[in-house]
Structures are given as structure tokens and as C-alpha cells.
Amino acid sequence: MSEVMTNAKPVEIGDPAPHFSLPSAQGGVVTLDQTIQNGPVFLWFSPGMV
Amino acid sequence: MAQLRLGHPEIKRRGAEIFHVTLTPPALGPLYARRFTLPFPYLCDGDLAVYRRYGLTTKGALAALRTGLESFPRIVTGIVKGEQPSLLPYSSTEKMTTEQAIFLVAQDGRVSFRYIADGHAPVPPNETLLRAVDALSSGFPIAGSKQSEI
Numbered sequence: 001m002s003e004v005m006t007n008a009k010p011v012e013i014g015d016p017a018p019h020f021s022l023p024s025a026q027g028g029v030v031t032l033d034q035t036i037q038n039g040p041v042f043l044w045f046s047p048g049m050v
Numbered sequence: 051m052a053q054l055r056l057g058h059p060e061i062k063r064r065g066a067e068i069f070h071v072t073l074t075p076p077a078l079g080p081l082y083a084r085r086f087t088l089p090f091p092y093l094c095d096g097d098l099a100v101y102r103r104y105g106l107t108t109k110g111a112l113a114a115l116r117t118g119l120e121s122f123p124r125i126v127t128g129i130v131k132g133e134q135p136s137l138l139p140y141s142s143t144e145k146m147t148t149e150q151a152i153f154l155v156a157q158d159g160r161v162s163f164r165y166i167a168d169g170h171a172p173v174p175p176n177e178t179l180l181r182a183v184d185a186l187s188s189g190f191p192i193a194g195s196k197q198s199e200i
Contacts, residue, residue: 010105010151013164017155018103022071025079025092030069036157039065040186042179044054045106046150047169048072048092049082 017043055089057176066154066183071095081126106149106166154182162186 011017021031035041058068068090074082075096083092095101152173154163163182165174 008102008105010166011153011161011164013161015161016159017153017161018100019159020100020103022093022095022100023076023079025074025083025088025094027080027083030091030093032069032155033159035067035069036155036159039067040157040162040183041155042061042066042068043071043104043153043155044068044150044173045071045101045104045152048070048074049078 053173053176057179058089060176060180061183064180064183067091069093071100073098073101085132104151104153106151152179154179154186156186 017032019031019033021029024030032041032043054068054070061068070088070090070092072092072094073096074092074094076094079092079094082088093100149166150169150171150173151164151166153161153165156162162185163179
């Protein structure tokens with residue numbers, strides 16, 4: 001299971017950001033749509049702790 | 051995370067937030083949150099769905115995750131002892147080439163800044179990220195992209 005997991009092109013500047021909801025380690029579910037109503041959001045994708 | 055942790059207060063002061071989208075399975079996330087001080091929301095994208103939606107390459111990630119889950123008991127024991135869990139891809143998963151990326155999503159829902167690099171590359175300086183936030187209010191987004199272009 002070491003295949004490339006996506007064939008899609010990375011999201012470009014100017015593109016609509018795909019919306020999502022994800023569980024937060026600190027509790028609850030975080031939704032991008034709701035958060036950007038309060039201000040811009042950096043999405044930092046990195047593997048994190050495993 | 052250390053660099054972004056340092057930059058986070060100023061990013062917050064300018065009205066923005068950071069979401070850390072990780073490959074951590076949701077079952078493990080709360081364990082980390084109890085053991086470590088996480089400066090901003092640490093999101094668990096264990097099935098890689100959001101990674102894929104943003105078009106990021108996660109070659110070998112599932113194999114790495116499987117290795118991580120197999121070592122779950124050892125990880126929990128280490129956390130209890132106060133040890134730092136291994137950080138992918140700096141662990142033994144040499145074949146994994148998961149990209150890391152930073153996107154800035156503006157309030158209109160569009161991406162105004164993008165940085166993509168392999169998992170071993172440093173993140174852009176905090177000054178670059180602050181300029182990206184400031185550019186939103188000035189109306190002239192900057193165009194960060196691949197590592198070599200910053």
C-alpha cells in the first residue's frame with residue numbers, strides 16, 4: 001500500500017478551497033466554512049505525530 | 051511545529067488562524083492533546099480524505115500509518131512516560147514521500163497563498179506568512195508556491 005493516493009492537481013491560488021470538517025485532537029469537530037467567517041485560515045498539511 | 055508555534059500569536063493578532071491537518075488517526079489525537087500543549091487546532095485526517103481533496107501526494111502514507119497503528123501500544127506507553135512520538139516522515143518510514151503544504155484560505159473561501167514541498171523541507175518563514183495575511187487586507191495577494199519560489 002505505497003501507491004500515490006491522489007491524481008488530482010494541488011489546489012491553486014484563486015481556487016475555491018475545498019471545504020471540510022475534521023475531528024480536532026483538542027475536542028469537537030472543526031469546520032473550515034465556519035472558521036473563515038471569523039478570519040482567514042492557514043491550513044498546514046503535515047503528517048503530524050503518529 | 052516550533053516555528054509556527056512561535057508565529058501563531060502574531061498570526062492570531064492579525065485575525066487569522068492556523069489549522070494543522072495531520073495524518074493522525076482520530077483515536078490518537080486526544081492522547082496527544084492531553085500529553086502535549088498544542089498551540090492551534092490539530093486536526094485528524096486519518097483517512098487522508100482532506101489531503102486528497104487538496105491534491106496533495108501521499109505516496110506510501112498508508113503503509114506508514116499501518117506501521118504506526120501496529121506500534122500503537124508502544125506509542126501509548128511512550129506518551130505515558132513523557133516521550134515524544136515519532137514525527138512522520140522523520141521516523142523509519144523512509145519510503146513515504148508525503149508532501150507538506152500551507153494554504154491560506156481567505157474569508158471569501160478562496161486560496162490566496164500556497165506553499166507545497168516535500169515533507170523534509172522547512173516551512174516558510176513566519177514573516178512570509180504574515181505578509182500573506184497582510185496582503186489580504188491590501189488587496190494584493192502574494193503568490194507563494196513551491197519551495198524553490200520562496
